[in-house]
Amino acid sequence: MSGTTRALRSDAERTVRTILEAAERVLSRNPAASMEQIAEAAGVARTTVHRRFASRESLVEAMAEWATRQFAAAVDAARPEQAPPLVALYQVTANVLRVKIDWGFAMSRGPSAGAEVARVHSEVEARCDRLFQQARAAGVLREDVEPEWARRVYYALIHEAAQSRDGEPEALAGRLVDTLLRGVGPGAGLPSTPLAAPSPPAASPTSASPSE
Amino acid sequence: MSGTTRALRSDAERTVRTILEAAERVLSRNPAASMEQIAEAAGVARTTVHRRFASRESLVEAMAEWATRQFAAAVDAARPEQAPPLVALYQVTANVLRVKIDWGFAMSRGPSAGAEVARVHSEVEARCDRLFQQARAAGVLREDVEPEWARRVYYALIHEAAQSRDGEPEALAGRLVDTLLRGVGPGAGLPSTPLAAPSPPAASPTSASPSE
DNA sequence: AGAACTTGCAACACGGATGACGCAACTTCG
DNA sequence: CGAAGTTGCGTCATCCGTGTTGCAAGTTCT
Numbered sequence: 001m002s003g004t005t006r007a008l009r010s011d012a013e014r015t016v017r018t019i020l021e022a023a024e025r026v027l028s029r030n031p032a033a034s035m036e037q038i039a040e041a042a043g044v045a046r047t048t049v050h051r052r053f054a055s056r057e058s059l060v061e062a063m064a065e066w067a068t069r070q071f072a073a074a075v076d077a078a079r080p081e082q083a084p085p086l087v088a089l090y091q092v093t094a095n096v097l098r099v100k101i102d103w104g105f106a107m108s109r110g111p112s113a114g115a116e117v118a119r120v121h122s123e124v125e126a127r128c129d130r131l132f133q134q135a136r137a138a139g140v141l142r143e144d145v146e147p148e149w150a151r152r153v154y155y156a157l158i159h160e161a162a163q164s165r166d167g168e169p170e171a172l173a174g175r176l177v178d179t180l181l182r183g184v185g186p187g188a189g190l191p192s193t194p195l196a197a198p199s200p201p202a203a204s205p206t207s208a209s210p211s212e
Numbered sequence: 213m214s215g216t217t218r219a220l221r222s223d224a225e226r227t228v229r230t231i232l233e234a235a236e237r238v239l240s241r242n243p244a245a246s247m248e249q250i251a252e253a254a255g256v257a258r259t260t261v262h263r264r265f266a267s268r269e270s271l272v273e274a275m276a277e278w279a280t281r282q283f284a285a286a287v288d289a290a291r292p293e294q295a296p297p298l299v300a301l302y303q304v305t306a307n308v309l310r311v312k313i314d315w316g317f318a319m320s321r322g323p324s325a326g327a328e329v330a331r332v333h334s335e336v337e338a339r340c341d342r343l344f345q346q347a348r349a350a351g352v353l354r355e356d357v358e359p360e361w362a363r364r365v366y367y368a369l370i371h372e373a374a375q376s377r378d379g380e381p382e383a384l385a386g387r388l389v390d391t392l393l394r395g396v397g398p399g400a401g402l403p404s405t406p407l408a409a410p411s412p413p414a415a416s417p418t419s420a421s422p423s424e
Numbered sequence: 425a426g427a428a429c430t431t432g433c434a435a436c437a438c439g440g441a442t443g444a445c446g447c448a449a450c451t452t453c454g
Numbered sequence: 455c456g457a458a459g460t461t462g463c464g465t466c467a468t469c470c471g472t473g474t475t476g477c478a479a480g481t482t483c484t
Contacts, residue, residue: 008429008430009428009429009430009481009482009483010482010483011429011430011431011481011482012429012430012431012482015430015431031243032244034470034471034472035471035472035473036471044431044432045431045432045433046472047431047432047433047434047473047474047475048430048431048432050472050473050474051430051431054473055472055473056471056472139398140397140398141396141397141398142394142396142397142398145391145396149387149391150396152372152376153369153372153391153396155372156368156369156371156372157365157368159368160364160365160367160368164364175361179357179361179365179395180395180396180397181395181396181397182354182394182395182397183391183392183393183394183395183397184353184354184357184362184365184392184393185352185353185354185392185393185394186351186352186353186354187354220459220460221451221452221453221458221459221460222452222453223451223452223459223460223461224452224459224460224461227460227461246440246441246442247441247442247443248440248441256461256462257461257462257463258442259443259444259445259461259462259463259464260460260461260462262442262443262444263460263461266443267442267443268441268442425484426483426484427482427483427484428481428482428483428484429480429481429482429483430479430480430481430482431478431479431480431481432477432478432479432480433476433477433478433479434475434476434477435474435475435476436473436474436475437472437473437474437475438471438472438473438474439470439471439472439473440469440470440471440472441468441469441470441471442467442468442469442470443466443467443468443469444465444466444467444468445464445465445466445467446463446464446465447462447463447464448461448462448463449460449461449462449463450459450460450461450462451458451459451460451461452457452458452459452460453456453457453458453459454455454456454457454458
């Protein structure tokens with residue numbers, strides 16, 4: 001992807017990031033916003049946006065690609081394969097939430113953006129299913145729920161939690177996982193989920209800088 | 213609101229409904245679709261659409277208003293105040309799902325469309341909260357979850373369930389309520405929710421014709 | 425300092441969507 | 455049947471967003 005173009009100058013690269021962030025800010029509020037509004041929000045001339053992104057389409061795809069990298073990094077950083085399912089679920093949730101809060105629009109477009117994006121998304125999906133498998137084996141997940149439905153509910157809850165900006169990602173994740181597993185009904189027999197006040201420093205995706 | 217215009221002729225009224233349904237069909241797939249595409253899907257000339265709806269904006273608002281009426285009717289038909297919370301919750305869910313499946317786009321626009329729409333939505337929201345209050349009092353809802361969060365999770369699940377067109381609304385509602393209350397984790401102490409195979413003929417909103 | 429790069433500005437071309445008319449043919453309804 | 459209402463079609467005007475280009479001024483990097 002874009003291998004022929006040589007690296008941008010430092011200031012140009014900063015401009016690109018500024019534009020991407022502004023685009024996310026603007027488009028999340030109004031998906032039909034014009035390039036001009038995005039440029040204005042970025043404090044940049046409209047033509048500059050067009051210099052960096054050939055078309056509106058390529059801008060959106062670039063956003064998706066950038067967000068997807070953050071997404072994958074967030075999942076990686078949680079090391080879902082190397083921890084007990086419950087812990088892994090919480091870690092992944094917290095990390096993903098952190099990304100989703102800032103890149104909601106770019107991530108909500110689904111894998112309809114590009115090939116690479118689709119690949120990463122389906123890969124993460126597979127990992128999610130695997131995690132749920134382990135969770136099921138460990139008795140954390142009920143056996144009589146279809147994995148597909150479980151994943152969809154999980155995604156839906158993440159989407160919802162990301163909307164409410166109240167509270168730290170860790171707290172949101174705690175409430176989310178609790179709701180996912182126990183629902184909002186009376187959890188009769190179970191002890192309260194040990195996710196109420198977690199302290200271990202979760203590997204943060206924002207601190208880990210990927211290829212850049 | 214548009215009280216000065218006298219009633220349309222029967223065929224014109226049919227045209228309006230046809231356009232609204234086509235618009236829902238088209239816009240749910242592509243929110244940026246043009247008026248022409250909508251007209252084509254409705255089997256109508258573009259100018260006719262413009263004759264009935266002054267602007268694109270008014271078309272969308274009309275859709276929201278129509279969908280909102282169906283929505284309110286669906287809630288009404290379930291009589292949430294006159295049944296045990298659990299039953300009411302199921303009935304409301306099934307009825308609302310039936311509407312949401314067909315009017316997903318028009319309903320997803322939130323109450324940002326018009327004053328009347330906003331009023332009905334907040335009214336329904338209040339009813340939802342009241343239902344949850346009763347459910348809580350009846351021991352069907354846990355005490356330690358914020359009502360706001362519970363409602364948001366409920367809405368999110370409805371949104372998600374409406375996306376998957378697989379199965380009858382009743383089945384979807386059953387699974388939805390089950391998930392809402394018990395989550396996807398092991399429900400240790402509780403007997404399986406009695407919502408697995410419900411038979412009582414739920415009052416259907418589509419059979420009840422509101423002001424028209 | 426000097427070459428290479430980047431940006432803002434102004435202007436232009438272009439396409440598509442929107443919205444408004446008038447008119448002839450058709451349908452509804454009294 | 456006949457008046458009123460409705461629709462399709464062609465046409466026109468207009469606006470808005472997109473995408474491009476050239477040039478002068480500023481910035482980065484060596």
